[in-house]
Amino acid sequence: MQQSLDRVTNSQTQKIQDSKQKSLLKTLLSGGFFEPLLSDFRIIFERDPAARNWLEVVFCYPGLHALCLHRVAHWLHCRGVGFIPRLISHLGRFLTGIEIHPGAEIGQGVFIDHGMGVVIGETAIVGDYTLIYQGVTLGGTGKESGKRHPTVGKNVVVGAGAKVLGNLQIGDRVRIGAGSIVLRNVPSDCTVVGVPGRIISRNQSASLSPLEHGKLPDVEATVIRSLLSRIEQLEKQLQALEVRTQESGVKTK
Numbered sequence: 001m002q003q004s005l006d007r008v009t010n011s012q013t014q015k016i017q018d019s020k021q022k023s024l025l026k027t028l029l030s031g032g033f034f035e036p037l038l039s040d041f042r043i044i045f046e047r048d049p050a051a052r053n054w055l056e057v058v059f060c061y062p063g064l065h066a067l068c069l070h071r072v073a074h075w076l077h078c079r080g081v082g083f084i085p086r087l088i089s090h091l092g093r094f095l096t097g098i099e100i101h102p103g104a105e106i107g108q109g110v111f112i113d114h115g116m117g118v119v120i121g122e123t124a125i126v127g128d129y130t131l132i133y134q135g136v137t138l139g140g141t142g143k144e145s146g147k148r149h150p151t152v153g154k155n156v157v158v159g160a161g162a163k164v165l166g167n168l169q170i171g172d173r174v175r176i177g178a179g180s181i182v183l184r185n186v187p188s189d190c191t192v193v194g195v196p197g198r199i200i201s202r203n204q205s206a207s208l209s210p211l212e213h214g215k216l217p218d219v220e221a222t223v224i225r226s227l228l229s230r231i232e233q234l235e236k237q238l239q240a241l242e243v244r245t246q247e248s249g250v251k252t253k
Helices: 002-029 035-048 054-060 062-078 084-096 208-214 219-252
Strands: 137-139 163-165 190-193 199-200
Touching: 035 054, 035 062, 062 084
Parallel strands: 137 163
Antiparallel strands: 190 199
16 A cells, blocks of 8 residues: 555656656747847847857857856746856856846846946846946945845946946936946936936937947036136126226226
């Protein structure tokens, strides 16, 4: 009797394991696992004019390598595998200079250009088709637990050296200027520059290409130009006043 029960239990356990393996194979073969990788590959040709052929992209783009390794590490991390995801993340950091925690959620079509020094924290969320340049940090601000890293929307451009710190909400189609430090939430369709980051424009033109992030408005330059123009006007008025004073003095003599 006991042997028959053991056989039934073993058969049920074997069936459960077989079903898990079949579901795993279905997930891999259905394209759900590889589709983000293909999107990451295709977006490079759209956003990098230096991408000449697929062989160069596959072997010479560290951003693509880092994302491929991260997607494997994240897949294992979500299934409760310990140590190995962090080891893959560490190897990816060693090979590419890009550190992405296995717990970070990264959408499809994300492009990390050059990428050296990029850091993406454990609870960070990066939306689809986001463009990230070298030196970017999506990090936390303390030792708090839970969600402590930013959530970045879709079609966002984060310029070189920019830092987005804390549990922030960055809306869709936001442009963050190079070297900016963002410490507050940013609504969609805005441009942020400065330290600390401040919104300098809203409702961006939909026709503006993500690669044209260098065309951000320069508020400080505009203010300086207006001040210089005002100074020139005042100097002209002062010169005219001096001429009138001299002419009136000559007449009185």
